Amino acid sequence: MSKAIRTVSQFLAAAAIAATAAAAHAQGAYPERPIRLVVSQAPGGSSDTIARLWAEHAGKALGGTIVVENKPGGGGIIAAQNALNQPADGYTLLYGSVSLMVLNRFTYKPLPYDPEKDFTGVAMLTTVPFVLSTNPATGIKTLKQLTERAKAAPGKLNFASAGLGNSTHLAVELLSSTLGISMTHIPYKGEADGVMATIGGQVEVMAPVYGTALPHIKSGKLNALAVLSPQRTPELPDVPTASELGVKGFDNMGWSGIVARAGTPAAIVDKLNKATEAFHKSPEVQAKLRTMGVMPVSGPASLVMETTARDTKAWGPTLEKLDLSSK
Secondary structure, eight states: OHHHHHHHHHHHHHHHHHHHHHHHHHHHHOOSSOEEEEESSOTTSHHHHHHHHHHHHHHHHHTSOEEEEEOOOGGGHHHHHHHHTSOSSSSEEEEEEHIIIIIHHHHSSSOSSOHHHHEEEEEEEEEEOEEEEEOGGGOOOSHHHHHHHHHHSTTTSEEEESSTTSHHHHHHHHHHHHHTOOOEEEEOSSHHHHHHHHHHTSOSEEOOBHHHHHHHHHTTSSEEEEEESSSOBTTBTTSOBTTTTTOOSOSSOEEEEEEEETTOOHHHHHHHHHHHHHHHHOHHHHHHHHHHTOEEOOOOTHHHHHHHHHHHHHHHHHHHHHTGGGO
C-alpha cells in the first residue's frame, strides 16, 4: 500500500511540474496570435488615435500584432462587456478611460460590470485636458457669457458628449453644477460625432478633449472658453484655465490606460506593461501627443487601478448628488 501511495504521489508531482512548465512556456511564448484592443470610441477621435499608437509600438515591442477594434455606444459598456466576454488570457484588452473605469458607475445603475473587480491594470498611457467650446454662431466667447446665457434661459442651451456617462458628458455636468446653470445633454456615439454636431449647430456647447478640439478651434469652427487643465496649453496660450476663471477642481479629469480582464496571468500583464515603454519612449509618439495636447503618463501596471480608486473617491460624492442615472 505504501509503495502504491508513493507511486501515485510521484505521478501527481510529475503532472503538477509538467502543468507548471506548460503554463510557463505558454506565457513565455506570448503572444502567439494577434491581440485585440477594444476601444469604446468610434474611429477619428483622440482615444482611437492614442489606442492605435499604443497598439503599433507595443505590438512591435512584443514581436506580435495588436489589432484595434472599435465598439462605440452604450457609454463604453458595449466595449467593456465585449472584453469581459473573452478569456483572461491577455489576448483581449480594453482601452480604459476615466469614463469606463470611474464615471460609468455613477451614470449607469446597475452597471453590468465592476471596474475594480472585473479588470486589472496593464499600463497607464496619458492624461489629457478638455476644452469647453461653443459654436461661434451662438456669440458665446467666454465662460462668463455662457453662464449668463444659461442662467437667463435654463435648459435652452444644448451640450454634446461622446455618450451618456462619458467624461465629455460629466465634465460639463460638473461644471454646470459648480456654476449653478442648467443645460440639456445630447449624447452621441463618439467624440467626433459630438464635435461635428457642435460645429454644425445641432448643439451649442461641448467639452471635447484637447486634441479633438484643437484643429476646429484654430480653424474658427469652435470658440474655446476654457481649458480644464492645471495650466494653459502651448497651442492655445490665450485660452484661460477653468481655475483662472475661479472654477476649481477641474485640473486632470481625463486619463487613459490599458486594462485586461481580472485573472490575466501576472507574467502577461508584466510583458504588456514593459512593452508600453516603446510607446512612451518613441519620438514619433511624443511628437504626436504634443500636437494633441496630451501628456504621457508611465508607471507600473498597478497605477491604473490606483488612479481609478483615487478618482472614484474624489468625485463620487458630487456625482452621486447629481443623480445622473435618472437623466
